[in-house]
Amino acid sequence: MDNYFNQTTAKKFRESLHSDCSQCFGLCCVALNITVSSDFAIDKPAGKPCPNLQLCFQCEIHEQLREKGYRGCTVFDCLGAGQMVSQYTFKGQSWRENPEIAEKVFRVFPIMEQLYEMMAYVSEALSYPLTPALQKDLSLQLKQLATLTKLDSETLVALDIIKYRMPINELLLKTSLTIRHALLATIPSKNKRKLDCRGVDWMGKKLRGKDLRATDLRGAYLIAADLQDADLRGVDFIGADLRDANVSGANLSTSLFLTQMQINSTNGNKKTKLPAHIQRPSHWSQ
Incomplete structure (x- = not known):
C-alpha cells in the first residue's frame, strides 16, 4: 500500500469494507455480549453461541430476525473484520472444529472490529479534498492500521487500541472542520x-x-x-x-x-x- 491515496483510491478502499458472512465463522453470533432489550430477545454472554447459530455458521432465523426480536442483529456490521479474523488471522480454522483456539478467536474479533472501524473512518476522510499535509498524515495512519490487521493473534490481543484512536480522532476532527467549513461558505448567510x-x-x-x-x-x-x-x-x-x-x-x-x-x-x-x-x-x- 502506498503512503499516499488520491480521492479515487481512498473511496474504493472505503467501499471495499463490507462484511461477508460466508467467509466468517459466525463470530458476531458468539464473541459479543448481548443483553436482552428491544433489540435482542435474549441474554447471551460473550463466548457463548447464539441458539440461532447453525452448525454451518448461518442464522436459522435470518429472514425473520426483526419479527422475532433480534433487530440488533440486522443493524450490526463488522465491515469485514469477521472474515479477516476467520480466514487470515486463524487461517480458516473454525473455532468449532478447533476448540483450543476458540477463546483467542473471540478475544481477537473485537480488536479487529475496532481496527476496521478506524480504517473505514480514515479511508473516508481521504476521499475528500484535503490539504497535502492532512492527506499525508491520514495516509500514514491508514497504512499503519492495515498493517496492524495482519498481525498474529497474540500481538493483536495485546494492542493498546486507545493509543491508535487518539491521533486518528484529531485528524478526523481536522477533516470534519475542513469539509464543513468549505460547505458552509456556499450557504447563504x-x-x-x-x-x-x-x-x-x-x-x-x-x-x-x-x-x-x-x-x-x-x-x-x-x-x-x-x-x-x-x-x-x-x-x-x-x-x-x-x-x-x-x-x-x-x-x-x-x-x-x-x-x-x-x-x-x-x-x-x-x-x-x-x-x-x-x-x-x-x-x-x-
Missing part, C-alpha cells in the same frame, strides 16, 4: 445557524425538512428524531445515535463518517439519498 451541536439531545425532535448542512452532530442523541426530507449534507455523524430516526427522503449523500450500522438502525425509504459506501437497508419502506 441568512441560512447560517449554530453548527456546533456535538452531543446534543434531540431525541424525538421534529426536524422535518430542516437545513442542517455542515452541522457537527458528533455523539448526538437522535433516537426517534423526525429527519424526514432534512438536508444532512456535510453533517458529521461520528458516534451519533440514530436508532429509529426517520430519514425518509433525507439527503445524506455527503454526510460525514456515517456508518452502515447507524443507517441500519434508522427508518428510511427509496427517496433517502445515501453515501456511495452505504447500502440501503432491506427493512426500509419503499
Whole structure:
C-alpha cells in the first residue's frame, strides 16, 4: 500500500469494507455480549453461541430476525473484520472444529472490529479534498492500521487500541472542520445557524425538512428524531445515535463518517439519498 491515496483510491478502499458472512465463522453470533432489550430477545454472554447459530455458521432465523426480536442483529456490521479474523488471522480454522483456539478467536474479533472501524473512518476522510499535509498524515495512519490487521493473534490481543484512536480522532476532527467549513461558505448567510451541536439531545425532535448542512452532530442523541426530507449534507455523524430516526427522503449523500450500522438502525425509504459506501437497508419502506 502506498503512503499516499488520491480521492479515487481512498473511496474504493472505503467501499471495499463490507462484511461477508460466508467467509466468517459466525463470530458476531458468539464473541459479543448481548443483553436482552428491544433489540435482542435474549441474554447471551460473550463466548457463548447464539441458539440461532447453525452448525454451518448461518442464522436459522435470518429472514425473520426483526419479527422475532433480534433487530440488533440486522443493524450490526463488522465491515469485514469477521472474515479477516476467520480466514487470515486463524487461517480458516473454525473455532468449532478447533476448540483450543476458540477463546483467542473471540478475544481477537473485537480488536479487529475496532481496527476496521478506524480504517473505514480514515479511508473516508481521504476521499475528500484535503490539504497535502492532512492527506499525508491520514495516509500514514491508514497504512499503519492495515498493517496492524495482519498481525498474529497474540500481538493483536495485546494492542493498546486507545493509543491508535487518539491521533486518528484529531485528524478526523481536522477533516470534519475542513469539509464543513468549505460547505458552509456556499450557504447563504441568512441560512447560517449554530453548527456546533456535538452531543446534543434531540431525541424525538421534529426536524422535518430542516437545513442542517455542515452541522457537527458528533455523539448526538437522535433516537426517534423526525429527519424526514432534512438536508444532512456535510453533517458529521461520528458516534451519533440514530436508532429509529426517520430519514425518509433525507439527503445524506455527503454526510460525514456515517456508518452502515447507524443507517441500519434508522427508518428510511427509496427517496433517502445515501453515501456511495452505504447500502440501503432491506427493512426500509419503499
